[in-house]
Structures are given as C-alpha cells and as structure tokens.
Amino acid sequence: MHWNTTGRTLKVLGSFWLGERKLVAWSWLALIVTMLVVINVLNICISFGERSVLNSLEHKQQGDFWFYIFVYAGIFIIGTPIIGTFGWIKNKMHLQWRDYLSQSLLNKLYDSDRFQAIVSDPRVTNPEQRIQQDADKVLDKLMTFVLALVDSGLALISFAAILWLLSPVLLLTAVAYSAVGTFIMLKFGRRMIGLQIEQESREAYFRRELVRATDNATAIASYRGARRELERAREHLRLTLANWNCVISWTRNLTLFKVGYDYFILVVPMLITAPMYFAGEMDWGMMGQAASSFGRVLGSLSVIVHTYMLFAELNAGAHRLVSFDDVLNEYQSGYGESGIETVVSEGVSVSNLAVNTPDGKTTIIKNVNFSVKxxxxxxxVGPSGIGKSTVLKAVAGMRKGGSGVVARPDADDVMYLPQKPYMFPGTLREQFLYPRRSQPPSDKELLGLMNALGLDELLNREGGLDAEQDWNEGMSGGQQQRVAIARLLINKPKLSILDEATSGLDAENERRAYALIRDSGITTVSVAHREGVVEFNDFVLVIHKDGSSEVVDAKGFEMQELA
Structure with a gap:
C-alpha cells in the first residue's frame, strides 16, 4: 500500500480506536489477541504432543503411546471451541467497527447543507456503494490481513525458538528463503495493486451507467433510446472486462509463483534433518517436530507472499474509501462555500449576488439585487437558461460559490421545492408528512388539505391514507407536485422557494396552489412561466437577456413584457 494511501486509511479507520467507542474497540481487540496467544500455545502443545506420540511408536512403548494419544486428543478437544469461537469474536468486532465507520460516513454524507453538493460532485461515484460495500470489504480484508500478521508474529516467536533448538540451519534457511520470496512478490506484484484500483473504478462507472439508465427509464423509452443506452453499457462493460482480463492474467502469474514457492521448499527439512537422524542425533519425533516447526516458521515469515492478493484488493478498496472520505471532509471544511455570505434574517435580501459554476471557473449570473419582506x-422570470433556478438555489443555500450577500431565515425554516418532487416507497400519509419538521396534522386536517388541492381522486383510487406503494410510479407528475405543495403548507416554513414547482399542473390547479400559499402567509420566492401566477405575487424580479435584472410591481405586469 502506498504510504500516502496508508496514512489516509489509518486516519479514516483509526477513529474507531481513538473515538467514543475506543473502550469497546480495544476490549474486542484484547480478546482476539488473547485468543490468538491461546491458540498458539495450543499449537505448541500439539507440536510436542505429536513428537511424544511418534517417539512412543518408534520405541514401541505401548503404555506411553496410549497416554500421549489421549493427551494429544485432549488438546484438540480443548482447542475446538476456542478456535470455533474465534471467528465469531472476529465478526463481532467487525460488526462494531463497520457500524462506527458507516455511521461516520453517513453523518458526513447526509448533511442537510451539503448533501446535494456532495452527491453532485463528479468525484463521488456511487456513494451508496462506498458506504454499503466498500466499507465492509475494506474492514473485512484489513482485519484478515492484520490478524494474519499478528498470528504470524506469535507463531514466529513460538516456533522459531523450537526450531533453533532443533536445527539452527533450518531456521536460517527459512529466514533466507522467505526474504527472497517476499522481495520477489513485492517487486513483481506491485502491478496487481494498480490493476485492482483500476478495476474498482471501472466497476463503479459501469454500475453508475446502469443505475443512470434505470433511473431515467421513462425518458429513455420516450425517445426510444434503449439501443443507445445499450451501446453505452456495452462500452463500459468492455472496458471493465478488459481490465479484469489483466487482473486474471496477473493473478495467474502470482499464483504460479506462490505455488512454486510453497512446493520447492517441502523437501528441505528432510534433507537437513535426515543426516542427523541417521547419525542418531535426532529421533523420529524430533524430526517430525522440526519439519512442522519449519513449516510454521516459514509460513509466518512468508505472510506477505501468502496474503499479497488480499493485500492488493485491500489497497484498491482503501483507495476508493479514503478518496470518498477526503471529499466528504472537504465539504465539512467548507469546500465550495467560499464567496456568498449568508446572513439569518426574517425576510429575504439579496445584495450584489454572483453565482459561479461548481468548479468556480465560470460565473453563471451576477449583479442580482432584490428583497422580500x-x-x-x-x-x-426571464429567458430560459438565464439563471433563474441558480438564483433560487443560491437563496436556498444549495449553491455557495460566488460572491454577494444572501439574508434569509435559518436553513431549518426554508423549504425548497424542485420541479421533480421527492417520492419514496411508503404509505400515502407518509408522502404528505415528509420530512416531518413540525407537528403532523390530524387526518381530518390532512383530508381537508387534499381536498383543497384537488387530490380527492387520488385518495379514493388508492383506498385511503394507509395505502402503500412506490409513489414515484403511483402518482402523475402533477399529483406529485401537489403533494409537495401540501408538504409546504403542513411544515409552514418561514421561507418557501418554488423552482417551477407547479409546472406539471394545469392553469386552474396552479392558481389554486398559489392561492393556498398566499393565504398561508409564508414568504415565497418562485419561478413560474404562466401569466396566471403573477396576481399571487407582490413583486417580480425580471432577469433580462443581457443578464441585468430589475424588480417591478406585480400589479399590471404581463409575461409578454419579456418578449
């Protein structure tokens, strides 16, 4: 793992060991290390038990044989529940760690002031996958790798001493052989890390392409564009499989090396201990113990060789995870927020507002000034593409790159209604009460509001407020927009911002919606295109084709004046 990635990974994952759950974390780790020590002690006992059994067989000592065979079996009986429980304890620690890491990432992602900007950031691909899948995979592989290192260290300490007493030559041979093997694996396996990182990236882009297509299925079908989307998906699949083919080839190469590494050394213990056995300097049990101890010492010293594939996968997953966390931390530190100053006030006041593109390279609109009591x-109002929605997003706090001052109520007292409302699987009642900022209305009040918005037909068709389904499919676009207006009236924010939030309504229903908002007394800034909504406003901000803007009285204003 590259040092930069290593440091960032330790910073992301290390908070579990230093934060509020550190007592839980260190308790689980202490238990796991204790069990590893116990398991290694059992392995030492097994080594000496096996030696005693073999010696009793060699010298035909039947009484000793039965004694040692029962001791030997007893060690396995004691070790079985310990080794069996070890995996459970490891998974419990993994569960605690994953919960902490996932909660940390979720809290950073679902920040009300930054959520939309984070998800829209081109550096963030498939955030749901990084939290749900990458975090779990990284922790699983990291725990497996680290525990393999700890276990190898304990085994090395335990069996190196035994091997040194039996044959110093064997110990030195294991050290030299493993050093050469580790060097070769690190030298030639480096390419695998880059391939794994590239594979994770290409898999993410392939998945994003599929999700994008399914999320826009209706629009694609309306254009009969499925064939074009198929071509795009196939191209991403081709790139993904091309890199995967390289991964497969390098996996083959590293596997061949690993297998050869393991097989080549098998006869070495016999070659070194056989002369000592024939000379009477070593009995059969000692010879068997030397062979098994050599295997354990070599295995401990060769942990990098044996786990390098896991290491490469861990590196790739950690690279994606820490890159995601880096972006989240940038937004936590105010990334993209410099420029536009936000001040809390009862009304709305915009002074010398200029809004930039997210990358800060282009100014979309500038010199906007207005106030709303x-x-x-x-x-x-203004020509299409002039920046009307951009102004609304700046007022809502969703676009912060630029300059100027925006005074408005606190963010928790602002509701922004986009053209496409958010609907989710659940009951019909839940659609109206989202996001539950205030005391929910009674069913009688809710039914009265539905009647006022002309949603009686929806209620009758679905069979009541407790009807449940995916309402993205269960409502028309106009019905969804009226539900969004109902949410606004239920939550009663100090400021409502409507970004073409009634575009899917006919003229009569649009007038009805604006009348309800007017009667609610909620301060409102909106973008709409029909003449009929002008009468429900006090002022009109006109943005001209040249980017200049002016505030005029709504009385007597006509949309034709924009032509």
Whole structure:
C-alpha cells in the first residue's frame, strides 16, 4: 500500500480506536489477541504432543503411546471451541467497527447543507456503494490481513525458538528463503495493486451507467433510446472486462509463483534433518517436530507472499474509501462555500449576488439585487437558461460559490421545492408528512388539505391514507407536485422557494396552489412561466437577456413584457 494511501486509511479507520467507542474497540481487540496467544500455545502443545506420540511408536512403548494419544486428543478437544469461537469474536468486532465507520460516513454524507453538493460532485461515484460495500470489504480484508500478521508474529516467536533448538540451519534457511520470496512478490506484484484500483473504478462507472439508465427509464423509452443506452453499457462493460482480463492474467502469474514457492521448499527439512537422524542425533519425533516447526516458521515469515492478493484488493478498496472520505471532509471544511455570505434574517435580501459554476471557473449570473419582506411573495422570470433556478438555489443555500450577500431565515425554516418532487416507497400519509419538521396534522386536517388541492381522486383510487406503494410510479407528475405543495403548507416554513414547482399542473390547479400559499402567509420566492401566477405575487424580479435584472410591481405586469 502506498504510504500516502496508508496514512489516509489509518486516519479514516483509526477513529474507531481513538473515538467514543475506543473502550469497546480495544476490549474486542484484547480478546482476539488473547485468543490468538491461546491458540498458539495450543499449537505448541500439539507440536510436542505429536513428537511424544511418534517417539512412543518408534520405541514401541505401548503404555506411553496410549497416554500421549489421549493427551494429544485432549488438546484438540480443548482447542475446538476456542478456535470455533474465534471467528465469531472476529465478526463481532467487525460488526462494531463497520457500524462506527458507516455511521461516520453517513453523518458526513447526509448533511442537510451539503448533501446535494456532495452527491453532485463528479468525484463521488456511487456513494451508496462506498458506504454499503466498500466499507465492509475494506474492514473485512484489513482485519484478515492484520490478524494474519499478528498470528504470524506469535507463531514466529513460538516456533522459531523450537526450531533453533532443533536445527539452527533450518531456521536460517527459512529466514533466507522467505526474504527472497517476499522481495520477489513485492517487486513483481506491485502491478496487481494498480490493476485492482483500476478495476474498482471501472466497476463503479459501469454500475453508475446502469443505475443512470434505470433511473431515467421513462425518458429513455420516450425517445426510444434503449439501443443507445445499450451501446453505452456495452462500452463500459468492455472496458471493465478488459481490465479484469489483466487482473486474471496477473493473478495467474502470482499464483504460479506462490505455488512454486510453497512446493520447492517441502523437501528441505528432510534433507537437513535426515543426516542427523541417521547419525542418531535426532529421533523420529524430533524430526517430525522440526519439519512442522519449519513449516510454521516459514509460513509466518512468508505472510506477505501468502496474503499479497488480499493485500492488493485491500489497497484498491482503501483507495476508493479514503478518496470518498477526503471529499466528504472537504465539504465539512467548507469546500465550495467560499464567496456568498449568508446572513439569518426574517425576510429575504439579496445584495450584489454572483453565482459561479461548481468548479468556480465560470460565473453563471451576477449583479442580482432584490428583497422580500416577511409574508410577501416574489416571482422570478426571464429567458430560459438565464439563471433563474441558480438564483433560487443560491437563496436556498444549495449553491455557495460566488460572491454577494444572501439574508434569509435559518436553513431549518426554508423549504425548497424542485420541479421533480421527492417520492419514496411508503404509505400515502407518509408522502404528505415528509420530512416531518413540525407537528403532523390530524387526518381530518390532512383530508381537508387534499381536498383543497384537488387530490380527492387520488385518495379514493388508492383506498385511503394507509395505502402503500412506490409513489414515484403511483402518482402523475402533477399529483406529485401537489403533494409537495401540501408538504409546504403542513411544515409552514418561514421561507418557501418554488423552482417551477407547479409546472406539471394545469392553469386552474396552479392558481389554486398559489392561492393556498398566499393565504398561508409564508414568504415565497418562485419561478413560474404562466401569466396566471403573477396576481399571487407582490413583486417580480425580471432577469433580462443581457443578464441585468430589475424588480417591478406585480400589479399590471404581463409575461409578454419579456418578449
């Protein structure tokens, strides 16, 4: 693992051991290490038990044989529940660690002030996969790798001493052989790490392409664009499989080396201990113990050789995870927020507002000035693409790159309604109560609001407020927009921002929705295109083709004036 990635990984994962759950973390680790020590002690006992059994057979000492065979069996009986429980304890620690890491990432991602900006950041691909899959995989591989190192260290300490007493030559041979093997694996296996990182990236882009297509299935079908999407998916699949083919080839090469490494040394213990046995300097049991101890020492010293594939996969997963966390931390530190100053006030006041693109390279709109007193309503109009929605997002706090000052109520007292409302699987009642910022209305009040918005037909068709389904499919676009208006009226924020939030309604229902908002007394800034909504506003902010803007009285204003 590259040093930079290693340091960042330790920073991301290390908070579990230094944060609020450190007592739990270190307790589980202490238990696991204790069990590893016990398991290694049992392995030493097995080594000496096996030696005693073989010696009793060699010297035909029947009484000793039965005694040692029962001792030998007893060691396995004692060790079985310990070794069997070890995996359970490891998984319990993994569970605690994953919970902590996932909660940390979720808290950073689902930040009300930054969520939309983070998800829209091109550096963030498949955030759900990184939290749900990458975090789990990285922790699993990291624990397996680290525990393999700890276990190898304990085994090395235990069996190196035994092997030194039996044959110093064998111990030195194991050290030299493993050093050469580890050097070769690190030297030529480095390419595998880069391939694994590239594979993770290509898999992510392939998955994002599939998700994008399924999320936009209706629009794609309306254009009969499935064939074009198939071509895009196939291209991503081709790139993914091309890199995977390289991964397979390098896996073959490293596997061949590993198998040869393991097989080549098998006869060495016999070659070294056989002359000592024939000379009477070593009995049969000692010879068997020397062979098994040599295997354990060599295995401990060769842990990098044996786990390098795991190490490469761990590196790739850690690279994706820490890159994701880096982006989250950037936003936590105020990334993209410099420029536009936000001040809390009862009404809305925008002074010398200029808004940049997310990368900060281009200014979308500038020199915007207007104010709206508490309880008043302002309509923003202008040519398509001039930046009306950008102004709304800047007021809502969703676009912060630029300059100027925006004064508005606190973010928790602002509701922004986009053109496409958010709907989710659940009951019909839950759709209206989302996101539950205030005391929910009674069913009588809710039914009255549905009637006022012309949603009686939806209620009758679905069979009541407790009807449950995926409402993205169960409602028309216009019905979804009326539900969003109902949410606004239920939550009663100090400021409502409507970004073409009634575009899917007919003129009558749009007028009805704006009348309800006017009667609620909620301060409102909106973008709409129909003449009929002008009368429900107090002022109109007109943005002209040249980017200049002016505020005019809504009385007497006509949309034709924009032509």
């Amino acid at each position: 508490p309880g008043d309503r302002m309509l923003i």
